[in-house]
Each structure stands twice: as C-alpha cells, then as structure tokens.
Amino acid sequence: MKRKIAIPLFGTRISPHFTYADMALLVDIENGEVAQSREIALGQADELQRIQYLKSLEINTLICGGISNIAERMLAEQAIDVISWVTGEARDALELFICKRLTSGAWLCPKRHRCRSGQSRNKKPVTFS
Amino acid sequence: MVAIKKIPRKNPQLETILDSIADGVFTINLDREITSFNRSAERITGVKCEQALGQKCFDVFHANICQGRCAMEKTLKTGKSIIDLPVSILNIRGKTVPISVSTAVLKNDKGETVGGVETFRDLSDIEDMRRELGRQYCFDDIISKNHEIVKLFGVLPDIAQSASTVLIQGASGTGKELFARAIHNCSARAKGPYVAINCGALPAALLESELFGYCRGAFTDAKADKPGRFARARGGTLFLDEIGDLPLSMQVKLLRVLQEGEYEPLGATKPLKSDARIIAATNRDLATLMAEGKFREDLYYRINVIKLCLPSLAERREDIPLLVEHFINRFNVRTGKRIAGVSGEVLRLLMRYEFPGNIRELENIIEHAFVLCRATLITIEHLPADMQDKSASHADVPSSEDASCFKKAEARVILDTLKKYGNHRGNTARELGIDKATLWRKMKRLGIKNL
The missing domain is CATH 1.10.10 (Arc Repressor Mutant, subunit A)
Structure with a gap:
C-alpha cells in the first residue's frame, strides 16, 4: 500500500507551527518502507495556499506540530489525514508512523518508544534517500 | 509517548511569586529547554508545567516567530532585551492567541549567560475588541463542529481564492455575513474594500443610486458626483444581502453588471467598469421566487455559481455549547464582567429551544443574561421572560x-x-x-x- 506523507520541518525536527514552516519533508511509503523522500520548500505561502499545495501533491497524511483548528478541519475535508501536535525529530515521528504507533499530541523522546512490534523490529531503520 | 523531565523545585518562594502574576513567564537554558513555567503560562498556552519542563521552548510555545525570527534567540545572541514584541502563538486547542513578549538574558553569579527569561501577555481581549470593531473576521471565527459546516470549511479556501460569484443561502441569523467577510478576508482581494448593502432595506430608486452612484446634475440636489457601492468596492468585494428582496427593475441592472462587467451611474453618459467580486446572500428560496416570477431566471443562474447553504441553529445543536462559550467570552470583554458560564439547567433549556432567530437570537439571549447576571454563573432567572416560561412548561420533562x-x-x-x-x-x-x-x-x- 502506497502513502504519501508530508512533515513540515524546523531543521530536522517537526515544525512547531504548520503555517510558518519553510520546508517540508515528503516521504513516499510503500509496503511499510520509505520508498522515496525529498524536501520541498513551502516558502512564505499562507495557510490556505499550503493546504492547496499539499492537495496538489496528493499527500495522504500530514504529520505536524502546532496547527490551527481551521487548517486541521480544512485538511481533513481535503481527505488528508492529520496527525497533529507531534513534537520531536521528524525521523522518529516517521518511524512511529510506519509502525502505526504515532498519534496526535505525541511528545517524542528520541531514545524511547521505538517501534516494538515484532513485525517492524527486524526492519531497517528509516533512511531518507 | 510523553517524555517528562522533572526539574527539581529550587526556589519555592520564587515560584510562588511567579505563579501569582498575570503574565506568562518561562525560563530556558542555553539548549532552549524550558526550566520554569508559571501558572499564567499554563493558562495562556494550555500546556501543563509538568509537560513543558525540559521541552524545547518552540515545541511548547508554537509562536509565529519561532522559526527564523525568535526573540529569545536574538536576545541570547546580542544580550539585549526585547520589550513588548507583538506575536501570536497557537494554544493547545489550536486557537491563535495574540500576545506581546519581552525577553531578557539570565546570568549566573559570575556574570555568564546561562539562559533567558521570556514574559508574555495575553492580548486576546484587546485583539477581539479590535477585530470586532474592524470586523476583520476570518475562517477561524466560524465556530462549529457540525459536520455540514465542517464540510464547508473544506471548500472555503478554494472558494475564497476563486473570483466566482458566491450565493449564500440560509435563514436569518445563521451567519451569512460572517461567511461573506471570511471569504473576502481570505481572498486575493483581502486588501481591497469590503462593501455591504442590504437590498431589502431600500426602495428601488434609492437602491439604484446607492449601488451605482450618480453624477452631478443627475437630479435636483445632485450637486456633486457620488460614487456608488460598486465604485467603492473596486478591487474588493461587494456583499449584496437579502438579494431575494431586490426589485425586478433592479435585477435587470444588476444582471448587466454581472454579464458585461460594467454599469452606469445615474446621469452618466459613459459606462464604468466594475471590478468587485459579488457575494450575494438570501434567506429566501430563490428557486421558488423564480417559479413565482419574482426573481429573474438569468440573474439566478448568474449569481448561483457557487452556492453555500448554511444550516439553522436547530440543525446544528451540537454547536450551542461552543457558541454559548464564545458569546460569554465576547460579552465578558465588552462589559468587563467575569462570567464563567451557564448553569446546567440553562444549557439544557438552550439545547432543546428551537431558535427561530438562529445564532443572533442565542447572542441576544446571552446579552440579556449578561445585563441581569451579577454572579459568575448565568441561571434561569437571568434569561428573557419567554424563555423562562418555556423552562417552566418543560420543567423536568426533557423530551x-x-x-x-x-x-x-x-x-x-x-x-x-x-x-x-x-x-x-x-x-x-x-x-x-x-x-x-x-x-x-x-x-x-x-x-x-x-x-
């Protein structure tokens, strides 16, 4: 199953505010593994433009930090799943997402809470191409 | 999933002092990790102290300046304090909160910089008042969890960005103008003017001069040119409220503007180009009016490019508690009172009331209660008399x-x-x-x- 994920960035971390992130990490996930990833510029686009841009990129899921209620509702209406108010490293969030353990409001601590399911334990760590 | 770093309480006396002040205060170390977080900071951000301690300040603060324009970072670099910088943050409920921040460095006994302190003041009340006065509403001001309205949120950005004419249909008091203003404020024309006119409030002759303006000498007493609403809305949006009440003679003239993009002020010899986006609203069923010959078919299809249908308040009862809270906040700001909410009995009554006047009626009920309420909780006796009667007749028998x-x-x-x-x-x-x-x-x- 293919999924296209976007994570607004602040350096290597998840951006604290969706509307003010300059960059986003785009990741294609196929069969539970990262098939492709790249960074894209979001520039000075406002909230509405960002939502339209993500829609045009056919994003399925947005993993983000702070986001306004209205933006979250608009994304949901564009059929983009939103996992919001996640803080920490984008890589950690992605890893948890792949093993279906990432939920909204998660405060991620890098050295804990790694994927513990048998299925994903033997998998390679998430790497970005 | 929650990583909490317990920071030992070093100075309980200082903490008590910090907790007693109305401004939010937090301190950070040089790694930008929060080392203290007072009670007002909890209230403004919605994040508990235990959760905030040890976290990066930007992960708690979610400010518009965290990425690239961080005030604290600037202070730590230059050693200079920043005073009352206006910024906005997102609280834990996803609401934008306007605040002003001040920053300063923290030094140890040796004079070495060990971190920074940031104080911030909630400006929501002032900002609410300013927005109300300037009517600068955006989609964020539309309060709803109703699935019909939430569905509208999905299409509003596209509608706002397009140049198409919008028709908003809904009963009186359902928030048609709020939607119109939000669409304007989020459109490419947001910097242009927003001009509204109630088509049902003026007789045809007056409406024509109001909409299109007139030239000097067009009629007795026309001593100078007067621009109409179309001219005033140039580069912006013209909101035509109660368009269903537009007289047939005016419908032809409006149709011409929509078709040709031009209009003639009274007494003018040359037509003027129109450059206003039209948002029309009505509480009447235009299709029925059309069938009765009271509304032109060609005009109907011209304005009915994008149609938004707003549900009545009775159809979105789940929003009543949210709206009650919103109006209480609004009237607290306006009146300077500190009313915390409504009693359970009042809420139950409101939940089963039909609200023929929709949201406007709910707002009036809360305003009425504010006048009478001297306590911190609105109870049945603060409601209008007819509502109290309903309460008595329905006493203890919620259907x-x-x-x-x-x-x-x-x-x-x-x-x-x-x-x-x-x-x-x-x-x-x-x-x-x-x-x-x-x-x-x-x-x-x-x-x-x-x-």
Missing part, C-alpha cells in the same frame, strides 16, 4: 427526542476526538476541556468503548 439528540451529538464529539488522538484519553479530555474522570464517566454513560 426523549431532545435527550437522544443531545446524547448523540455528545457521543459523536467524544468519538471524533478519541479518534483524532488515537484513543488517548488524556489528550481527548484536554481537547474537550474536561478532566479524564469526567470523560470516563461520559464514555460510560454514553456506552462508548475504546475504539
């Missing part, structure tokens, strides 16, 4: 239909929030503004099990 409707709405909100937070009850309770025990009791009562 099974009402109760069921309320339960369903409550269950849906809880289930949606649980789903959003991956079944995390703590986050769900925080989002709903209740404690975990209350959430558990509600789930039990409503028969909600883990997803």
Whole structure:
C-alpha cells in the first residue's frame, strides 16, 4: 500500500507551527518502507495556499506540530489525514508512523518508544534517500 | 509517548511569586529547554508545567516567530532585551492567541549567560475588541463542529481564492455575513474594500443610486458626483444581502453588471467598469421566487455559481455549547464582567429551544443574561421572560427526542476526538476541556468503548 506523507520541518525536527514552516519533508511509503523522500520548500505561502499545495501533491497524511483548528478541519475535508501536535525529530515521528504507533499530541523522546512490534523490529531503520 | 523531565523545585518562594502574576513567564537554558513555567503560562498556552519542563521552548510555545525570527534567540545572541514584541502563538486547542513578549538574558553569579527569561501577555481581549470593531473576521471565527459546516470549511479556501460569484443561502441569523467577510478576508482581494448593502432595506430608486452612484446634475440636489457601492468596492468585494428582496427593475441592472462587467451611474453618459467580486446572500428560496416570477431566471443562474447553504441553529445543536462559550467570552470583554458560564439547567433549556432567530437570537439571549447576571454563573432567572416560561412548561420533562439528540451529538464529539488522538484519553479530555474522570464517566454513560 502506497502513502504519501508530508512533515513540515524546523531543521530536522517537526515544525512547531504548520503555517510558518519553510520546508517540508515528503516521504513516499510503500509496503511499510520509505520508498522515496525529498524536501520541498513551502516558502512564505499562507495557510490556505499550503493546504492547496499539499492537495496538489496528493499527500495522504500530514504529520505536524502546532496547527490551527481551521487548517486541521480544512485538511481533513481535503481527505488528508492529520496527525497533529507531534513534537520531536521528524525521523522518529516517521518511524512511529510506519509502525502505526504515532498519534496526535505525541511528545517524542528520541531514545524511547521505538517501534516494538515484532513485525517492524527486524526492519531497517528509516533512511531518507 | 510523553517524555517528562522533572526539574527539581529550587526556589519555592520564587515560584510562588511567579505563579501569582498575570503574565506568562518561562525560563530556558542555553539548549532552549524550558526550566520554569508559571501558572499564567499554563493558562495562556494550555500546556501543563509538568509537560513543558525540559521541552524545547518552540515545541511548547508554537509562536509565529519561532522559526527564523525568535526573540529569545536574538536576545541570547546580542544580550539585549526585547520589550513588548507583538506575536501570536497557537494554544493547545489550536486557537491563535495574540500576545506581546519581552525577553531578557539570565546570568549566573559570575556574570555568564546561562539562559533567558521570556514574559508574555495575553492580548486576546484587546485583539477581539479590535477585530470586532474592524470586523476583520476570518475562517477561524466560524465556530462549529457540525459536520455540514465542517464540510464547508473544506471548500472555503478554494472558494475564497476563486473570483466566482458566491450565493449564500440560509435563514436569518445563521451567519451569512460572517461567511461573506471570511471569504473576502481570505481572498486575493483581502486588501481591497469590503462593501455591504442590504437590498431589502431600500426602495428601488434609492437602491439604484446607492449601488451605482450618480453624477452631478443627475437630479435636483445632485450637486456633486457620488460614487456608488460598486465604485467603492473596486478591487474588493461587494456583499449584496437579502438579494431575494431586490426589485425586478433592479435585477435587470444588476444582471448587466454581472454579464458585461460594467454599469452606469445615474446621469452618466459613459459606462464604468466594475471590478468587485459579488457575494450575494438570501434567506429566501430563490428557486421558488423564480417559479413565482419574482426573481429573474438569468440573474439566478448568474449569481448561483457557487452556492453555500448554511444550516439553522436547530440543525446544528451540537454547536450551542461552543457558541454559548464564545458569546460569554465576547460579552465578558465588552462589559468587563467575569462570567464563567451557564448553569446546567440553562444549557439544557438552550439545547432543546428551537431558535427561530438562529445564532443572533442565542447572542441576544446571552446579552440579556449578561445585563441581569451579577454572579459568575448565568441561571434561569437571568434569561428573557419567554424563555423562562418555556423552562417552566418543560420543567423536568426533557423530551426523549431532545435527550437522544443531545446524547448523540455528545457521543459523536467524544468519538471524533478519541479518534483524532488515537484513543488517548488524556489528550481527548484536554481537547474537550474536561478532566479524564469526567470523560470516563461520559464514555460510560454514553456506552462508548475504546475504539
């Protein structure tokens, strides 16, 4: 199953505010593994433009930090799943997402809470191409 | 999933002082990790101190300046304090909160910089008043969890960005103008003027001069040119309220503007180009008016490019508690009172009331209660007399239909929030503004099990 994920960035971390992130990490996930990833510029686009841009990129899921209620509702209406108010490293969030353990409001601590399911334990760590 | 770093309480006396002040205060170390977080900071951000301590300040503060224009970073670099910088943050409920921040460096006994302190003041009340005065509403001001309205949120950005004519249909008091203003404020024409006119409030002759303006000498007493609403809305949006009440003679003239993009002020010899986006609204069914010959078919199809239908308040009862809270906040700001909410009995009465006047009527009811209420809780006796009568006639007999409707709405909100937070009850309770025990009791009562 293919999924296209976007994570607004602040350096290597998840951006604290969706509307003010300059960059986003785009990741294609196929069969539970990262098939492709790249960074894209979001520039000075406002909230509405960002939502339209993500829609045009056919994003399925947005993993983000702070986001306004209205933006979250608009994304949901564009059929983009939103996992919001996640803080920490984008890589950690992605890893948890792949093993279906990432939920909204998660405060991620890098050295804990790694994927513990048998299925994903033997998998390679998430790497970005 | 929650990583909490316990910071030892070093100076309880200082903490007590910090907790007693109305401004938010937090301190950070050089790694930008929060080392103290006072009670007002908790209230403004919605983040508990235990959760904030040890976290990066930007992960708690979610300010518009965190990425690239951080005030604290500037202060730590230059050593210079920043005073009252206006910024906005997102609180834990996803609401934008306007604040002003001040920053300063923290030094140890040797004079070495060991971190920074940031104080911030909630400017929501002032900002609310300013927005109300300037009517600078955006989509964020539309308060609803109703699925019909939420569906509209999905298309509003596209509608706002397009140049198409919009028709907003809904009963009186459903918020048609709020939607119109939000569409304008989020459109490419936001910097242009927003001009509104009620087509039902003026006789045809006056409406024509109001809409199109007139030239000097067009009629007796026309001693100077007067621009009409179309001219005033140049580069912006013209909101035509109650378009269903537009006289037939004016409908032809409006049709010409929409078709040709030009109009003639009274007494003018040359037509003027129109450059205003039209948003029309009506509480009447234009299709019926058309069938009765009271509304032109060609005009109907010209304005009915994008149609938004707003549900009545009775159709979105789940929004009543949210709206009550919103109006209480608004009137607290306006009147300087500190009313905390409404009693359970009042809420039950409001939940089963039909609201023929929709949201405007609810607003009036709360305003009425504010005048009479001297305590911190609005109770039945603060409501208008006719509502009190209804309360007496319905005393203790909420219909099974009402109760069921309320339960369903409550269950849906809880289930949606649980789903959003991956079944995390703590986050769900925080989002709903209740404690975990209350959430558990509600789930039990409503028969909600883990997803």
